Amino acid sequence: MNRLRIEKIVQGGMGLARDDGKHFFIYGCLPNETVDARIYSKRKGVYFGEAIDIIEPSPIRIEPKCPYFGECGGCTFQHIPYLNQLEFKSAIVGETLQRIGKFDDVEIDEIVSSPLQWGYRNKMEFAFGKNDDGVFLGLHRRGRFDQLLPVAKDCLLISDEMRKVVLAIEEMAQGEVPYDPKTGTGYLRFFTIRESFASKKLLVGITVTQNSEPEIFKFWFEELDRKFPELIAGGFMTVNFAGSSSQGKIIELFGQSEFIEKIGDKKFIVSADSFFQTNPLGAEKLYSVVKDYAELDGSEKLWDLYCGTGTIGIFLWDNIASLLGIESHRKSIDDAERNAQLNGIELDLDGNEIGLPSPNTAHFIEGDTRKILWEFGNIDVESPDIVTIDPPRAGLSKKAVMRIAGFNPERIVYVSCNPATLARDGALFGDNGYKLVRVRPVDMFPQTYHIESVALFEQA
């Protein structure tokens, strides 16, 4: 056991301590606390551990709401008051931009809070497990992908309605056999639940490892419908033979296979397996920051890179002249086109060929951003005025940054879910003629360490 004094919270939600020339990242603590920590690993010269005893607690420490907090891999910040969570996240963004990107004087605008601090998630995927009390739905124990905790019916990141349905499914699953990854036996794997905050309807799905009788699950969904009238929009079964994920062949068993969600005044189709922002009320705040930073006057040609189902471009539609979306996932491109049409946006449907949208239309291209932009360079297409970018956690490649900057857009608005890659890519934009002007963190994931930010780059 090591007795340590915690200095600050760093990326990943750990507390940083320094002792005897060594660096420690400790889970479950707060700045200015003295803790006894168990060290469980060492990577790249840094020791990782967890606080076992809080010897001197911080005056701001609060009682976590969830009985599984600390053990469950879901939440990391329930012991921290929400305002302090925001303060720590904002400081991490500033420090990371300074440390990795060498941005010493960048302005960090005030962090935007999530409209809901609890019950903000519109989707959860729980795994089926079994203990002495029977079959349960749960999440992994922190850091242990071989152990499940029966947390689902207590999970406070989802709504009361979602929790009630989770409990009902647990009751129906008694006597069935959850899949055991160690032995490869059993068949019940995951329960996926999605809520439309706009219509208050739920989509529910069961993933099985082998062709179980669909009739069983059809009956479960009908039971749910009887128990919760008007709540269940649809139910489906997914077959994933390897049991490794909830993805696979979808068999629709009850009601509809999709519902409508809203972000601001725009509507979006959410289906069983489509990607959608998990905090829809937070997404409106996030996209409003994008809109604010983009400073649109209605005349702009916008390129929305890594566009997913087209949400950012469609949210900005009323303030732009044309929209080009680029995205590598075929299904998301199909959804983006349907979403555009749902909002009365005319599509410039040139098959899926390389091409720019004509005025007042949107066009979506399936493909790797870097490769598509390279092809654009070769055919000398007209540059966009504004580019929005929303890449996965790994951020952009050096070549992607060069290609985007090579089109000389007036402004680049970068939405990032990883301050470290934002800082790295920001420095690369600096090398390619752009300066980082402003950054605003947006809290999309209360009670967890995850940080979303929006950054504005302008031509230097």
Ligand SMILES: C[S@@+](CC[C@H](N)C(=O)[O-])C[C@H]1O[C@@H](n2cnc3c(N)ncnc32)[C@H](O)[C@@H]1O
């Ligand atoms: C963080 S999501 C953003 C989605 C969307 N902007 C939103 O707000 O819902 C990142 C998206 O990038 C896509 N993607 C990943 N690598 C890509 C690449 N090399 N080129 C184009 N799209 C990519 C993923 O499929 C995913 O939809």
